[in-house]
Amino acid sequence: MTTAVPTQLGEADTLGGGGRKLAVRCRNVVKNYGTGTSVVRALRGIDLDVYEGELLMLVGPSGCGKTTLISVIAGVLDRDQGECTVFGQDFSAMNSRQRTRFRGQTIGFVFQSFNLIPTLTIAENVSVPLLLNGVNRHAALKKAKEMLDVVGLGQRVQDTPNRLSGGQQQRVAIARALVHDPRLIVCDEPTSALDHETGHKIVELLKGVAMSGNRSLVVVTHDNRIFDFADRIAHMDDGQVDKIVGSAKELYGPNMQSAQSGGGHS
Amino acid sequence: MYFLALKMLFNDKAKFFGIVMGVTLASLVITQQGSIFVGLMARTFGVITDMNYPDIWVMDRKVQFIDDTKPLTDTKLFEVRGVPGVASAVPLYKGMIRARMDNGLFQNCNLYGLDDSTLIGGPGEMIEGNLADLRMADSVIVDVEGATDKLARAGKKPGDPKIPLKIGDTLELNDHRAVVVGISRGSRTFQSQPNIFTTYSRAVTFAPKERKLLSFVLVKAEPGENLETLRARITERTGLAAYTADQFKLLTVNYFLKYTGIPINFGIAVSLGFIIGTLITGFMFYSFTIDNLKYLGTLKAMGTSDTTLMMMILLQALSVGCIGFGIGAGAATVFGISMGGTQLAFWITWQILVLSGGAVVIICMLAAMLSVRKVVALEPAVVFKG
Numbered sequence: 001m002t003t004a005v006p007t008q009l010g011e012a013d014t015l016g017g018g019g020r021k022l023a024v025r026c027r028n029v030v031k032n033y034g035t036g037t038s039v040v041r042a043l044r045g046i047d048l049d050v051y052e053g054e055l056l057m058l059v060g061p062s063g064c065g066k067t068t069l070i071s072v073i074a075g076v077l078d079r080d081q082g083e084c085t086v087f088g089q090d091f092s093a094m095n096s097r098q099r100t101r102f103r104g105q106t107i108g109f110v111f112q113s114f115n116l117i118p119t120l121t122i123a124e125n126v127s128v129p130l131l132l133n134g135v136n137r138h139a140a141l142k143k144a145k146e147m148l149d150v151v152g153l154g155q156r157v158q159d160t161p162n163r164l165s166g167g168q169q170q171r172v173a174i175a176r177a178l179v180h181d182p183r184l185i186v187c188d189e190p191t192s193a194l195d196h197e198t199g200h201k202i203v204e205l206l207k208g209v210a211m212s213g214n215r216s217l218v219v220v221t222h223d224n225r226i227f228d229f230a231d232r233i234a235h236m237d238d239g240q241v242d243k244i245v246g247s248a249k250e251l252y253g254p255n256m257q258s259a260q261s262g263g264g265h266s
Numbered sequence: 267m268y269f270l271a272l273k274m275l276f277n278d279k280a281k282f283f284g285i286v287m288g289v290t291l292a293s294l295v296i297t298q299q300g301s302i303f304v305g306l307m308a309r310t311f312g313v314i315t316d317m318n319y320p321d322i323w324v325m326d327r328k329v330q331f332i333d334d335t336k337p338l339t340d341t342k343l344f345e346v347r348g349v350p351g352v353a354s355a356v357p358l359y360k361g362m363i364r365a366r367m368d369n370g371l372f373q374n375c376n377l378y379g380l381d382d383s384t385l386i387g388g389p390g391e392m393i394e395g396n397l398a399d400l401r402m403a404d405s406v407i408v409d410v411e412g413a414t415d416k417l418a419r420a421g422k423k424p425g426d427p428k429i430p431l432k433i434g435d436t437l438e439l440n441d442h443r444a445v446v447v448g449i450s451r452g453s454r455t456f457q458s459q460p461n462i463f464t465t466y467s468r469a470v471t472f473a474p475k476e477r478k479l480l481s482f483v484l485v486k487a488e489p490g491e492n493l494e495t496l497r498a499r500i501t502e503r504t505g506l507a508a509y510t511a512d513q514f515k516l517l518t519v520n521y522f523l524k525y526t527g528i529p530i531n532f533g534i535a536v537s538l539g540f541i542i543g544t545l546i547t548g549f550m551f552y553s554f555t556i557d558n559l560k561y562l563g564t565l566k567a568m569g570t571s572d573t574t575l576m577m578m579i580l581l582q583a584l585s586v587g588c589i590g591f592g593i594g595a596g597a598a599t600v601f602g603i604s605m606g607g608t609q610l611a612f613w614i615t616w617q618i619l620v621l622s623g624g625a626v627v628i629i630c631m632l633a634a635m636l637s638v639r640k641v642v643a644l645e646p647a648v649v650f651k652g
Contacts (some may be wrong), residue, residue, distance in 0.1 A: 067650045076567045076646035097571060104569020111649060115564040117270075119277035124270055131267050132569045160277075188650045 022085075023184055023216035024050035024073050029082035031068050042068040044239035045082065050182070055207055055217040055229060059251070060236035066220040067188060069236070073218060074133035074186045075103050087183060104132045108177030110206070112189035114169040122156040122172045123148060129180040147175040150209060167198035174206055185210050187219040191226055203229045224248060269572065271578035272585060274558060281557065281587070284550040285633075287530025289590020289626055290597070292543020296536050296625050297598035300618040303532040305611030310522050311515040312453030313360075316390040321493055324355070324500055327507045331521040332514070333457065335360050337478035338506070345504045346483045351496045353488040356381035358471040360481040363462070366415060370465035373416050375460045377439070387484060388450075389463055395433050395448025398463050406437065412460020422550035437462075439472045454611070456522070491650050505569040547590075548633040551583060555637035559644060567646035576638050583637075587630035591623055601635045 031043040042065045050056045050073075071077035072084055074191055075091040084090070087106060091099050108129070116125045126144035127202045131137065145157050151171040153164075161169050170190060177185050190206065191199030203219075203226040210217055219230070227233055227248035235243040245251045275282055280587050287620030308315075314323070324346050326336035336546075346355045364372045380387045380400065388397045400407060408417060408431055417437065418428035434491055437444045439462070450459060464472065470479045485508070487496050493510050500508040509517060523529050555562070562575060602612040 053367065071647040071650050074567070076650070100566075100569050100571045103567070107569075109568055109649075111564065115560060115649060117561045117564075118275060119274045119560075120270060124273065128267075128565065129568055131270070132565075132574075137269060262306070 006189055020054075021052040022049055023054070023087060024048070024218065025083070025085045026069075026073070029072060029084050030071070030080045031065075031072060031077070032080055041239050043072070043079070046239075046241055048241055048244075050184075050216050050218055050235060052216050053211065053214045054231045055211060055219065057230040057233045058220045058228070058236060059222070059224070059226060059233055060220060062222075064236040065239040066236055070186045070188060070218055070220050073184075074107050074109070075099055079126075105131065105180070106183050108180070108182040108185040108210075110170070110173050110177045110185065110187035110190045112192050114161070114166075114173045114193070116172055116176075118160060118162050121158050121160055122153065122164070122175075125161065125172060126176045126179050127213045129176060130226040133180055144175070144179055145226045148172070150178075150204060151175045166194050167196075167202060170194060170198075170202050171205065172210065174202070178210055181213065183215055185215055185217045187217065187221075188220055189223075190219060191221065191223045196225060199223060199226060224252075227251070267338060267565075267574055267578060268581050269599050271581055271642055272434065274561075275554070275582045275585065278557070279457045279552060281550060281554040285547055285554065285586045286590045286593065288543050288546030288548075288550055289587055289593040289629060291337060291546065292539050292629055293591045293594025293622050293626050294597050295491045295539025295543070296593075297595045297618055297622040298601060298612075299352045299532055299535040299539065300621060301612050301614040302527070302610065303536075304615055304618060305613040306456070306528060307519050307522060308613050309454050309611055310456045311518045312455040315520070317358075318485065319386045319486065320498055320509075320511065321487040322485040322500065322508050322510055324483035324485055324504070324506050324508045325481070327505070329507060329517075330520040332359075334407075334521070335481040338480040338483070339477060339478050340480050342480060342506060342511045343483050346500060346506070349496075349500050351488050351491040351499060352485050353475060353491075354384075356384055356386045356484050357466050357480050358482040358484055359466055359473065359479060361473050361479075363440050363472055363474075363512045366458075367417070367419075368422075369420050373460065375412065375417070375439075375462050376455075376457060377469055377472060378461065378463045379466035380463060381484075382465045382467050385465070389461070390452040391450060393449045393451050394500075395446075397448065399447035400463065402445070402447055403408075404468070405447040405464065406439070406444040406468075407450050407463040408437075408446055409455075409461040410449050410451050412462070413446075413449050416458075417460050429620045436611070440474060441474050444472070454609075472595075482621050485582070488581055540629070543549070543625075544629045544632055547586070547629050548636055551630075551633035552636045552640075555579065555640060558650065559640065562641050563644050563646055563649045566641075567649045572642050575641050579634050579641060580631075580638050583630040583634035584627075587626045591626040594626075595619055595622055608636060 026046050026048040029043050029046040033040040033042055046069060058069060060066055072079045073086065089102060094102060123141055123144045126147055127140035130140035130143055148157055149155050151167060151174055153171055161172065191202055194202060207229050232252055233245050233248065234241050311332055326338055327338050343355060343357050346352060361377055363375050363377040365375050366372055378387065384399060385397050389407060389409065399405055414432040420428045421427055421429060431446050433446055433448065435446045473479060487493060497508040500506065566575065599614055602614055605612055
């Protein structure tokens, strides 16, 4: 059962505690899978704010609910209880069509395994969000090529994804996430399929390009080697955000070196 | 998005060719078997087609098809001639006769007796000789299939090829001498017996003795006469059945459809083509969708509506449908053309193409429905599960 909230919040509701504008506001978000005795409590009352122009990383062990939380934030999964708004808009107050349109206009996606359509050229892949927003094919391809230039793949526009390395494919995915100028980018494990150096470059690119337009980024990651790029890190455990810190050092304290050398959480 | 949907399909070459193959197979089998069926059915009224003279065929009311003759008395001809609106009416004898071969064997033949004065109702095409030569004593015209095969003379030695009948050869028809004065060609009929043409008066002397020998009366209507009205008038005045050529063809076809197993046999072949085509296409198309489910889920998450995804799938299905139908129907047509002049009965009509196209559309819709169900039920959140 979802909590009824107004679709359009007032300005006061979209401002965080420090007067910064809120991109995402989650209060007491609950999500369960299954029913009865087999119920899995994926989110147990999440409270989380993401500010405009902020890169927030969601970290935590596998199965702690990170992916479920970004799915709820991105509007691809319905929450059971609580309140979650994206730029003041509540997905649960929208019908399916409005929700789909809002997602297409407002949110960019970067996936763990890139999810580029292998039978299309990378330019066509990047043009998809524009086509979904009603841009004609010619203009969409032109804009996609410009975006691919930005991520350093301007010479490969006619290649299909399977001719690119993992890092290059993730760059294409970033271009696709940004091409329609969304205000929120959600990234699910963007570096997990990449080696350390490539992963580092990808997050660097993501932060450099995506943050330039005062966008907000929510990055789910296990990769503690990229924590330094975060403005804030929200640590989740057992379906709850148990800690929100400003840096990896704050998260791990004196054990940070060993945590970093030991790879991700599991 | 629809352009990209087509690119997704066309660039997955293995699946694309697999799906097209399924549709092609269905289209080919349905078109080819349907055309053979229509060709066979058309043979049932080949005689009616060849006799393009009459506007109306008059016959006994109990006649069910062209070969089912119920003889009339000769006076019926004069009754028909007396009906207002009839410009001319000529008799036609149609019956079976036994030809005695020079080796002593007998061959059943179809004997046609044409109006002595006009020779109306003659064969479709004369290959040798002249129709007017039927006015010569004891003369007959034999069709080329009969002349070269069943009525041909045996070779001089065993194993030698048969010697075709030629002009001047004689036949023995029911103990009567007949001289071949021409070789003709007509539409193939449903019967395999040779066709022999002669005059009406000679035919009734050749034919086994019966009280009534007139098979049909062929009527030409006066100019401007409404054929339906004339038909009704002939029936009213003479008590006989009267049909236009098309109605008589339909009567004949309906008889064969009703009383032979031909429609069932061809129906099974066509159904098999449809079922196999549906299974192959459905499986391959579903497999194509499943392979792309991750990407369709991605599109869904990125803001593609269910309606757009459904339209994309339908477009893909209809595209392979059009291509497969084109190849299948084209291949069936080429097959039909290449078999022209052989014994194969093949007649492709627009109705068959519409039927085949309709079947392909249904196949594509069924295949698309399977995929659409999967895509509509797909949770976009699945894309975050790696």
